[in-house]
Amino acid sequence: xxxxxxxxxxxxxxxxxxxxxxxxxxxxxxxxxxxxxxxxxxxxxxxxxxxxxxxxxxxxxxxxxxxxxxxxxxxxxxxxxxxxxxxxxxxxxxxxxxxxxxxxxxxxxxxxxxx
Amino acid sequence: xxxxxxxxxxxxxxxxxxxxxxxxxxxxxxxxxxxxxxxxxxxxxxxxxxxxxxxxxxxxxxxxxxxxxxxxxxxxxxxxxxxxxxxxxxxxxxxxxxxxxxxxxxxxxxxxxx
Numbered sequence: 185x186x187x188x189x190x191x192x193x194x195x196x197x198x199x200x201x202x203x204x205x206x207x208x209x210x211x212x213x214x215x216x217x218x219x220x221x222x223x224x225x226x227x228x229x230x231x232x233x234x235x236x237x238x239x240x241x242x243x244x245x246x247x248x249x250x251x252x253x254x255x256x257x258x259x260x261x262x263x264x265x266x267x268x269x270x271x272x273x274x275x276x277x278x279x280x281x282x283x284x285x286x287x288x289x290x291x292x293x294x295x296x297x298x299x
Numbered sequence: 300x301x302x303x304x305x306x307x308x309x310x311x312x313x314x315x316x317x318x319x320x321x322x323x324x325x326x327x328x329x330x331x332x333x334x335x336x337x338x339x340x341x342x343x344x345x346x347x348x349x350x351x352x353x354x355x356x357x358x359x360x361x362x363x364x365x366x367x368x369x370x371x372x373x374x375x376x377x378x379x380x381x382x383x384x385x386x387x388x389x390x391x392x393x394x395x396x397x398x399x400x401x402x403x404x405x406x407x408x409x410x411x412x413x
Contacts (some may be wrong), residue, residue, distance in 0.1 A: 187343065193392070215399065226303070227390060229400035240400060283397050290336070290344040 186263050188291035196297045205294045210276030216259050217288060218251060222272040242244040266298045301326045301395050305404035312381045313412050320376045320407045322391030330396035333374045339387040386411045
């Protein structure tokens with residue numbers, strides 16, 4: 185089966201611009217997660233979708249970040265307007281079930297650079 | 300709040316040797332899960348091994364095993380018979396029993412020399 189895919193793989197934008205990241209989870213996975221790794225630091229949780237509903241968005245840094253998952257399939261994460269501190273690698277993950285030891289499968293990440 | 304600490308930013312090992320990566324965590328919970336993820340260069344992160352806190356037996360997956368010390372809140376990863384393909388960034392992660400979000404450490408970059 186196809187893994188989690190993310191687009192684009194890299195994005196370079198200027199401060200104040202808008203960027204939209206996309207994640208396609210593994211088919212049939214109801215759970216979708218966004219994480220972010222700022223250079224040299226730990227990977228931090230942003231939010232969790234169950235189908236199209238936001239189950240947990242406690243990690244979203246501020247209201248410049250908007251995540252959607254229309255129809256419960258792919259998800260987008262929009263940053264508007266982007267700031268320098270938003271630079272990092274954005275990971276998406278998906279899992280079939282919630283809870284337990286169900287594995288979260290990660291995508292390759294989108295490297296975002298804000299100049 | 301739970302935290303995960305990986306105190307070794309970089310480690311190296313010679314092919315066929317054994318290496319241990321350290322991970323400690325802080326939590327007041329009694330039920331939780333621990334994971335080691337591996338991210339090879341320019342590739343996606345994959346799960347290496349996981350441990351349920353209620354299980355006393357250490358998890359093992361082929362050449363990968365953990366030393367889980369619940370009282371000490373330590374969860375180290377041992378890689379036996381290291382191979383060139385083991386070179387990667389290794390992340391230790393914690394998950395509470397009743398949530399889905401993973402809490403990661405800062406990672407350990409493992410180099411494997413022939």
